[in-house]
Amino acid sequence: MFHPLRVAEVRPLTDDAVTISFEVPEELRAAYHYAPGQHIAVRRREGGAEIRRTYSLCDPAPGPGEAGPRRLRVGVRLVEDGEFSTYALKELAAGDTLDVMTPAGRFVLEPRPGRYAAVVGGSGITPVLSQIATVLAREPRASFCLVRSDRTAASTMFLDEVADLKDRWPDRLHLVSALSREEQQAGLPSGRLDADRLTALLPALLPVPEVDGWFLCGPLGLVGAAERALRTLGVPRSRVHQEIFHVDEVPATPSGAAAAISGGGTVKATLDGRSGSWAARGGESVLETVLRNRSDAPYACKGGVCGTCRTRLVAGEVRMDRNFALEPEETEAGYVLACQSHPVTPVVEVDFDA
Known part of the structure; x- marks a missing residue:
């Protein structure tokens, strides 16, 4: 879920990188509680288009019994032709507001001996x-x-x-x-x-x-x-x-030999306790079909990297173009990346809440 957060500080880190700190209101601190290694997605609109990017949180994480953070801090490095990173380094300033998704991700190390x-x-x-x-x-x-x-x-x-x-x-x-x-x-x-x-x-x-x-x-x-x-x-x-x-230079490599169905088919999805069933257009990913009907479907990078769109495949079969986010045990348990998954069977059912 996204919330508008005020930018508290934009601080130069290197010649091509900055840190961005966001203020977290008291009533949202619990929602932004995070584990060490998790990330947030930021969202802004430019010229009618929505831009989303994912950035890892760099500060020590709050303890299990502690209230959530008063600030969130991420590091942003300039990417060539990067829409958001260029904006962050050259235009973003304290006092601006950005939509920030609550923390996610499974690249986590919880403190233990x-x-x-x-x-x-x-x-x-x-x-x-x-x-x-x-x-x-x-x-x-x-x-x-x-x-x-x-x-x-x-x-x-x-x-x-x-x-x-x-x-x-x-x-x-x-x-x-x-x-x-x-x-x-x-x-x-x-x-x-x-x-x-x-x-x-x-x-x-x-x-x-x-x-x-x-x-x-x-x-x-x-x-x-x-x-x-x-x-x-x-x-x-x-x-x-x-x-x-940074995997933009790598071409998508479909996992398995299954071909996506050309006629679209039907995608059923459960999200935040509500289920729906929608006709898929030919060539669409599962995420694209769901987003046309549920704008609150979770995603960030759309590149198979961040894992924000992870969902469990309940029924049917999909072809996943590439996967840089899910561990082998997750795929074995039936999880897929909605942004990279294309229906192979006439009906595909997924559960984002699983």
Whole structure:
């Protein structure tokens, strides 16, 4: 659900990134309670068109018994030809109002004892920053190893905040940095962190079999490389969690050989306790059919990345073009991404409330 929130601050972070803070009214604090690693979607209208983007929350999460946050803070990096990121860096100012969706996402690390590690690239540090700050503050028996990759030191987001966390917990936070386009005095030699390099590096940093959870976040290439390295090192898939940023350059690859029906068919959907049944137009995704009839259907990126439109397939069959958001156990349990799902059978039924 979206609510209009006032922008409290827009603060430069690097030459091409800012943080945006939103004020949360007292009556909405419970609605915006979030877990470390979750994200929000922001919405604005320009020229009659609606623009939605998803950004991860970067601050420590409120505790289970605490009231929700008074402020929400996200990091936004400028994307080439990006409609919202250009607006955020060049026009957005304190006092403006944006529609903000309540927090969502399953790239979450709840505080508990254990050894954790993350491999992040670029703006992928944002949700992991919240995870590290929350877990180390609330669980004294937890430790974290952060491997981060950035282009240059000047482009590194949250550089000072990560350094502050390292100063606060020097024995429980191990920080390793790599720059792909610049040499640095300390840390790893410059260059990309590919699968071979990570396969050699990670066992030198920490006892890989003892890590309770791996959190991979950033561009598709880095996350894929880290996932392959962990597979080579024998890490169980259940311990690896990932969130992909920046996949526009990757063509959609339909999962399975099933062809979407050409004539449309019927989509049945349950959302917020109400059910409906609508004729689908040829070529439409399940989300597009539902949105024509229920404008409150949840979505953000429409690119198979954020998982906001996750729904359970109750009946029928769909072809999902691509999936960068759902874990294998979720797809096995019948969940699909509505934005990427096209009906294969004449009738498809989904449940957004499941």
